[in-house]
Amino acid sequence: MIKLNRFYIDGAWVEPISVTPFPIKNPANNTQIGEVMLGSAEDVNRAVAAARRAFGSFSKTPKDARIALLEKLAQVFTDRLEEMAQAITTEMGAPITMSRQVQAACGIDHIRAFIDALQEQPERETLPNSDILTREPIGVCGLICPWNWPINQIVLKAIPALATGATCILKPSEYTPLSAALFAEFVHEAGYPAGVFNMVFGDGPTVGAALSRHPDVDMMSFTGSTRAGVQVTKDAADTVKRVTLELGGKSPNLIFADADLDAAVSTSVAGCFYNAGQSCDAPTRLLVERSCYDQVLELVARAGAAQIVDDPAKPGNHIGPLFDEIQYDRVQAMIQVGIEEGARLLVGGLGKPEGLEDGWYARPTIFADVTNEMRIAREEIFGPILVIIPFDSEEEGIAIANDTDFGLAAYLHTGDTKRAERVADQLRAGTVTINGIGVNYGSPFGGYKQSGNGREGGLFGLEDYQELKVRPALTRI
Numbered sequence: 001m002i003k004l005n006r007f008y009i010d011g012a013w014v015e016p017i018s019v020t021p022f023p024i025k026n027p028a029n030n031t032q033i034g035e036v037m038l039g040s041a042e043d044v045n046r047a048v049a050a051a052r053r054a055f056g057s058f059s060k061t062p063k064d065a066r067i068a069l070l071e072k073l074a075q076v077f078t079d080r081l082e083e084m085a086q087a088i089t090t091e092m093g094a095p096i097t098m099s100r101q102v103q104a105a106c107g108i109d110h111i112r113a114f115i116d117a118l119q120e121q122p123e124r125e126t127l128p129n130s131d132i133l134t135r136e137p138i139g140v141c142g143l144i145c146p147w148n149w150p151i152n153q154i155v156l157k158a159i160p161a162l163a164t165g166a167t168c169i170l171k172p173s174e175y176t177p178l179s180a181a182l183f184a185e186f187v188h189e190a191g192y193p194a195g196v197f198n199m200v201f202g203d204g205p206t207v208g209a210a211l212s213r214h215p216d217v218d219m220m221s222f223t224g225s226t227r228a229g230v231q232v233t234k235d236a237a238d239t240v241k242r243v244t245l246e247l248g249g250k251s252p253n254l255i256f257a258d259a260d261l262d263a264a265v266s267t268s269v270a271g272c273f274y275n276a277g278q279s280c281d282a283p284t285r286l287l288v289e290r291s292c293y294d295q296v297l298e299l300v301a302r303a304g305a306a307q308i309v310d311d312p313a314k315p316g317n318h319i320g321p322l323f324d325e326i327q328y329d330r331v332q333a334m335i336q337v338g339i340e341e342g343a344r345l346l347v348g349g350l351g352k353p354e355g356l357e358d359g360w361y362a363r364p365t366i367f368a369d370v371t372n373e374m375r376i377a378r379e380e381i382f383g384p385i386l387v388i389i390p391f392d393s394e395e396e397g398i399a400i401a402n403d404t405d406f407g408l409a410a411y412l413h414t415g416d417t418k419r420a421e422r423v424a425d426q427l428r429a430g431t432v433t434i435n436g437i438g439v440n441y442g443s444p445f446g447g448y449k450q451s452g453n454g455r456e457g458g459l460f461g462l463e464d465y466q467e468l469k470v471r472p473a474l475t476r477i
Contacts, residue, residue, distance in 0.1 A: 002034025004177050006354075007043060007201060008184040010050035011194025017042040022174050024205075027093040027321045028312050028359040029459040036177040039202040044169070044210040051140045051167040052216050054195030059137045061167045063123060066163060067115055073162075073190040074469045075112045080186065081105065084151060087178035091357070092147055093320040094275060095312045103275075106441075107155040107183075110457065112157045113442030117459040126473065134469040137165035138242065139218030141465065144204070144232065145180075147173035147226045147323055148278040148382070149348070152439060153246075154183050155447075156443035156456040157221045158197060162187075164465045170199040170219070171207050172197065175323065212236045213336065215258070225380075226450045228403075237418040244454030245463050246280070246446055248380040249408030252401035253283035254423065256394070256414040257292040259435070264413035265299040267436040269386065271411070273307050273364050276319045277384035278327070280451075281409035281431065285377055286388045287397050297346065297368055300388065304347035307364040307384075309356060322383060328360040331383030336364055338376040343367035372400050380406070394423065402428045407448025410435070 006013040018040035023032045040303050053424060077084070084107070085099035094103045112249040143157040154172060161168040171181030175191060180199060187197045200207055208228075212235035213222050222232045222247040236243045253271070255264045271283045288296045312320035322328045335350050348365030362383050370377050370387040377387050391397040410429035413436075414420050424432045431439060442458035454464050 001032075002178070003179055004034065004036040004201065006037075007039060007047070008188070008197070008199040009043075009047045010198065011188070016040075017046070020224045024091060025150045025324065027323050028088055030325070030359055033090065036174060036201050037206050038174060039200040041206065041210040043200050043202070045206055047200050048126045048140060048211075048216050049212050050195035050198055050465055051169055052469050054193060055137075055140055055167045058167055058193055058196050061165055063118065063223045064085075066165060067118060069190055069192060070111060070115050070159070070163060071116075073186060074108055074115070076186045076189045077108050081108070082183070084179060084182050088150060088176070089312050091176045091178045092150065092323045093312045095310075095314070095316065095318055095320045097315045097317065100274070103149065105149055107151045108154045110152070111159055113458050114163050114461065115158045117442060117462055118163045121459060121462060125471070130473050132471050132473055133152045134471075135164075136469055138465050138467050139166060140216055141166050141168040141219045141221060142214070143168055144208050144211065144220070144224065144248055145170065145172050145221045147175040148275065150176040150179045151183060153223045154180060156189075156376035156461065157185070157223075160461045160465045162192065162197065166219075166465050167196050168198065169211060170197070171202055171211060172199065172204055174201060177201055197422055205232075208232065209235050213238065215239050217241060221454070221464070222246070227450060236256065241462070243352045245452035246454070246456060247406075247408070247450060247452040248452055249280045249282070249406045249447065250285060250378065250380050250404050251281055251283050251406070251409040251411065251429070252287055252395050252404070253411035254287045254401060254425070255289065255292070255296060256397075256412070256416070256419065257289045258415040258419075259413035260415065261292060261296060261299060261472070262361060263436065265296060265303055268411070268413070269300060269303040269366075270446065271309065272386045273319055273384045276322055276359075276362070278323065278382050280380075283409070283411045284381065284386060285372075285404075286386055287400055289386060289397065290390045292390050297388065300366060300386075300429065301346050304364055304366045304386070309353045309361055309364065318325065319364070321356075321361045321383060323360070325360060327382060328362060331362050331381060333382045334376060334379070334383070334385065338367045338370075338374070338387070340384075341374045341376065343374060343376060344369045346388070378404065394419070397424060398426050402426075409447070
């Protein structure tokens with residue numbers, strides 16, 4: 001039985017002040033594999049005090065020294081990649097092949113991208129009006145991360161803090177503590193000074209709120225649901241700290257009749273079901289030009305029926321379980337909603353795949369003849385559920401795509417380069433993928449509308465953790 005009963009504070013693993021156990025479960029078979037102790041506001045106070053003390057010296061660390069620490073961290077991560085992949089597969093059910101190639105490996109690629117961005121970013125520059133601009137670390141940062149891409153989100157928050165000379169307190173998801181504990185080990189092994197990186201396990205209403213409200217925390221970075229992001233913002237308001245949010249999505253995916261339909265459908269179905277549909281930027285609303293609608297439905301039905309669900313411990317390109325019972329029940333409830341709303345069930349449906357009754361496995365499900373007013377088209381479900389909506393014209397397709405409270409990502413498929421440019425320019429989303437070609441590590445990631453504010457990754461991710469100071473050039477004094 002795994003016991004995570006210590007927090008990483010001030011460069012050491014310390015006993016928590018509180019003793020509230022929380023089970024760690026394997027979603028593939030619903031067995032308890034360990035427990036993690038959840039912290040309290042007093043634990044947060046101790047971590048914040050350590051980060052505040054460390055900021056005085058670490059904020060003055062030269063860029064070359066910070067880059068050298070990041071290089072060391074990347075090497076430690078590389079050396080221990082398999083440990084991280086196994087942890088993620090165990091705690092949240094990502095298939096081991098995916099964990100090795102993406103869920104864990106993305107941490108290394110993000111670190112490398114931040115190193116490149118930091119090397120290119122000037123710490124001081126002369127503005128066109130001859131004034132001098134200086135970039136400085138913002139201070140003590142509170143970082144709250146979700147369970148669905150655990151290391152991806154930890155790295156996108158902790159690394160820009162460490163890169164810019166800020167200090168931080170990480171509150172990882174209490175559901176995925178194994179990967180977070182490993183990351184803390186990596187930071188320690190890389191040789192970061194005591195207090196620069198701290199980690200307290202806990203839940204949102206206790207540890208998350210204590211961080212957000214803390215007067216000595218200068219910035220909050222949160223990834224999760226829109227509801228929780230609103231609460232973080234409210235908690236942070238009284239101390240007027242900076243808040244960056246990466247929230248939910250209901251991403252549109254337009255297929256035009258001039259696209260390579262076989263490739264478009266294959267990419268679209270796989271993209272929706274990837275990570276068992278538990279990605280905030282998943283292409284869950286498939287908008288199809290009516291002139292090719294029937295053909296696309298045939299291709300989608302074939303691709304959906306071919307999607308394999310299996311044990312995440314097995315290598316391969318299958319999808320695994322949902323991460324827990326709460327998520328499974330929500331997905332089942334939303335499938336029932338789709339049926340009651342009158343959408344046509346094309347693939348899947350209620351219940352678990354045959355032979356996978358022990359874990360939180362859901363049947364990959366596709367609804368056709370959906371309207372954009374249905375709940376299944378408007379609410380983020382976070383499971384392997386695809387809804388298909390027809391449209392008649394380019395203008396209508398764009399209008400439906402943008403008719404959502406969210407704006408995290410959008411996708412489109414067309415054989416016309418001019419149309420691709422024209423449509424992409426009109427989609428209200430932070431990232432647009434065209435014909436299955438996505439963006440690279442180091443590009444900014446974030447959303448419009450209720451998908452959040454701020455950007456993560458690369459140069460723009462660094463800027464969220466920096467303050468700008470302006471002074472006149474000495475020649476003018």
